[in-house]
Amino acid sequence: MHDAGTGSTRAPSRRTVLAAGAGLTAALALTPDTARAAGHDDERLTTLISRMTLEEKVGQLFVMRVYGHSATDPDQADIDANLKEIGVRTAAELIAKYRVGGIIYFNWAHNTRSPHQIADLSNGIQKASLDQPRGLPVLIATDQEHGIVARVGRPATLFPGAMAIGAGASRSDARELGRISGAELRALGIRQDYSPDADVNVNPANPVIGVRSFGADPEAVAGLAAAEVKGYQASGVAATAKHFPGHGDTAVDSHFGFPVITHSRELWERLDAVPFRAAIHAGIDAIMTAHIMVPALDGSGDPATLSRPIVTGILREELGHDGVVVTDSLGMEGVRQKYGDDRVPVLALNAGVDQLLNPPSLDIAWNAVLGAVRDGELTEPRLDASLLRVLRLKAKLGLLDRPWVTAAGVDRTVGIPEHLRAADRLADRTTTLLVNKEDVLPLSRRTHPRLLVAGADPASPSGSDGPPTTVLAKALTALGFTATTLSTGTAPSSATIDEAVTAAGNADAVVVATYNVSATDSQRTLVGRLAATGKPVIAIAVRNPYDVAQLPDVTACLASYSWTDVELRAAARVIAGRVRPRGRLPVPVPRADDPTRELYPIGYGLSY
Structure with missing residues (x-):
């Protein structure tokens, strides 16, 4: 096995694997061959747990970030x-200091530069863990939702995001996305994906979910989420539905504040709970x-992450979920506003969670859990119950037998x-045509050969060909x-708008990318000024489809649901008439002048 960045990942030899995993096989009282043949049932996993120190048990419940391309x-x-x-x-x-059971990869932490580097990093992490006394393989995770949230960029395959898949409304497409994405993540050594997003996005002002959701119809979201789960898990990657009990109706981002969901218990049952x-x-x-906070589910005022009535009850x-429960990042303000960083992990475990994700200070959190067990606030059997769930998952994924990945597999x-090609096919079924005055689309190269794209x-996704206009x-x-x-940016100045209007004079039509346009947004002014030139203006809402309500002057409007290359190329094919628009709105678009009324309902979409 070579160090990260060499591009020459290979699995360790059998001798290396046996040496690195000696603590594991000794604790299981099995030879590697008989362990593989017998499998890892609860009796063996319980035996393994019984031989761990308290410090090791505590560490196994944490999933932590770490900077660097190499272990x-x-x-x-x-x-x-x-x-x-x-x-x-x-x-x-x-790993040596805290014996963490999981590591989460981020592109901003420089964990995901290239496929071979990621695979090398994964192997390096596994070796570092298995080299410890009673060492266990690490469950490596990431957020690969696709669309606007993707930690692993090109040359890995990037798919349309959840709301685009919702516009395509194909469960087979959702399952294929999970199957292919899962296979690629597994080849990189990433065995848990924090996806799919199972939130039902019923609030157009939602600042944190939006297009990360499949849509606003709970049954449609449920079908697509379940299909994606099956695809990921058929490829040997643990899927993770989020964010329980449902983050789809909030105007507050839990990264920066503490949202309150005011749904009644009855509404929660038929809306948020369904997926x-x-x-x-x-x-x-x-x-x-x-x-x-969901007062109808727990009146204590605690966040769901720390709520025993919600997590356990x-x-x-x-x-009936007996699998792993993982917190959202413990560095987010939504979980930190009421309690200190030393209390949050203890309360989360008391609530019934199993994995503690990315605390702001691992030292504070790790010592807090350790101290809570020693002081009797948490019991060791309580830790063991979570450990058993985590180890069951590692065993199911095959990590206890073969945690390594290879260059050939990559x-x-x-x-x-x-x-x-599969990603392009899926994207072609998602682009949604909302406005097409005078049947301007598809554009003809004969009548509109010169285009201004403004x-x-x-910010471009990792591995993109460039910004959306490019x-x-x-x-x-x-x-x-x-x-x-x-x-022209998301807040064009008057001078920039004037420049765009001048440039439109040399074009036969204008294609303009819009991003979360509001009533007072200068993007709205830009589109209006461009339309006043008399040139056809084709808008592409590159995030939320709600933009169309603020753009009454456009000749045509498309929703791509993201600005990733795969979705933008699909939108270009629709504009050029290479494919027909087939997407249908998975969320209703409210009117700009009266948000209580619908401009376009769920299921709306034009074709030609």
């Missing part, structure tokens, strides 16, 4: 970040809690042409148009 030799900047935030230099030191019930019925491996006892799986350019222009040029770009 042992990260860049100096990442060493500095690790020392500042965690008190260790490397992932290997993190989670479906995910559990589909055999979901894990469910993530939300840092939200409803999720486990009423809904090369035959990640970003292969077959997967990329508008918002939110990706759209490239795609339209490849389809036979002559497209020029002008990035």
